[in-house]
Amino acid sequence: MITVRGLTKRHGDILAVDDLTFDVRAGRVTGFLGPNGAGKSTTMRMILGLDHPTRGEALIGGRPYTSLRRPLCEVGAMLDARAVHPARSGRTHLVAQARANGIPARRVDEVLERVGLAKAARRPAGTYSLGMNGRLGVAGALLGDPSVLVLDEPVNGLDPDGVRWIRRLVREQAAQGRTVFLSSHLMSEMQLTADHLVVIGRGRLLSDASMGEFLAAASLASARTVVPDPEGRATLIRRLTSIDGVSVEVSASGELTVEGRTAAEIGDLAHYCRVRLHRLSDVEVSLEQAYMDLTARSAEYTAGSAADPTAALAAPNEAGRA
Numbered sequence: 001m002i003t004v005r006g007l008t009k010r011h012g013d014i015l016a017v018d019d020l021t022f023d024v025r026a027g028r029v030t031g032f033l034g035p036n037g038a039g040k041s042t043t044m045r046m047i048l049g050l051d052h053p054t055r056g057e058a059l060i061g062g063r064p065y066t067s068l069r070r071p072l073c074e075v076g077a078m079l080d081a082r083a084v085h086p087a088r089s090g091r092t093h094l095v096a097q098a099r100a101n102g103i104p105a106r107r108v109d110e111v112l113e114r115v116g117l118a119k120a121a122r123r124p125a126g127t128y129s130l131g132m133n134g135r136l137g138v139a140g141a142l143l144g145d146p147s148v149l150v151l152d153e154p155v156n157g158l159d160p161d162g163v164r165w166i167r168r169l170v171r172e173q174a175a176q177g178r179t180v181f182l183s184s185h186l187m188s189e190m191q192l193t194a195d196h197l198v199v200i201g202r203g204r205l206l207s208d209a210s211m212g213e214f215l216a217a218a219s220l221a222s223a224r225t226v227v228p229d230p231e232g233r234a235t236l237i238r239r240l241t242s243i244d245g246v247s248v249e250v251s252a253s254g255e256l257t258v259e260g261r262t263a264a265e266i267g268d269l270a271h272y273c274r275v276r277l278h279r280l281s282d283v284e285v286s287l288e289q290a291y292m293d294l295t296a297r298s299a300e301y302t303a304g305s306a307a308d309p310t311a312a313l314a315a316p317n318e319a320g321r322a
Contacts, residue, residue: 001026001179002047002148006056009042009203016042018203019056024181026147029174031194031211032183035295039203040183041079044152047181048077060148072101076141077150081133081157086126090117090136093125094143103144111139116165130157138169149173151182155189167193187288201295211287218290223263225270225280226255232275239273240266257283 002024009017017039024030034040045051047058049065057064060075068074084093094108112121115135120128128136134157141149149170155163163186170193174180184190190197197214199207207214227233233254240246246260258266263282270277 003059008055010054022208026179028195029180030196031190034200070101072144075148076146078137078141079152081137084125089122091121115139148179191287221262222259222283226278236275
C-alpha cells in the first residue's frame, strides 16, 4: 500500500504539488490522471525518494522508500523508459540491477522472456524503439517480484498488442494482491484497466474515487431511444419537453436523445402514454469526457484560438456547462 499525506513540493516560487493526500491500496489498479504540468511525475518521484517533499510524506508499506534495504524486491518502478545507457544491452542493464538487490541472474532471463525481449536481450539499448524501451522498463519493475508497482506512462510507444499486454499484466498483478499505481494519457485504455482513480490538477487533488463513482458523478441523466411510430414520437416529445430541465434532440432516423431523464424514467412515461419504444438505453459518459470536464480549469497548457473552428464550436458548450 502507498500512503500519501499532505505531500507538497515547491520549486522556488512554483508550487508543483499542493497538499496531496490519498491511498493506493493493494489488490486493485489505481490510475493516476492529470493534465501536463499537474504534478504527476513529481508526485511519483517523491513516492520513490527521488525528490524530497517540501512538506508531508509518502510511505510504502508504512515506510519511506529510502529506508528499504532491497528496494527492487519491494517496489518495482518505471518512470522513464529511456533511462538506460545506450551502449549497454538490455540484459546487462537488468543484470546490474539484479546484482545490486541480491536477485539471482536467472530472474533476468525470466522477466526478459515475460516482456517479449528475449530475442533482443543482447542488443544495445540504444537500438531499441520506444516500445522496446518500455518493455525493458517493465522488466526492471518486475525483476524483484515486488508487492508494489509504480509505472509512469507504461504504454508509451507500444503497438495495440503491447497495450493489451500491459493491461493484462497490471490487472493480473492487482488480482494477485499487489499494489498497482500507474499514469497514462490514454483515457480509453485507462477506462478498461483501472479500478480506482486519483486525479490531480495544478498539484491539487481533484478526485479520489472508484472508476464507477467517478463516471457516475460526471454523468447527467440522459438516454436514447427509437420511437417507430411518428404519432407516438410526437406525443412523447410533447410530454418530455413540457417538463422543466428536459431537452430532446431528434435524428433523421427518428432516434431521440433526451437530456434530463434516465432510460427508466422515459420508459415509464412512454408506458403511461401508450407509446412503443425500440432500443431504450442510458447514455454513458466516457472517462475521457468526464476527465476533460473535471480538469478543464486545471490545464496548465492549452491550445486553440478564435481562428480555430473547433474552438468556436466548443465555446457554446463550455458556456452552457459553466
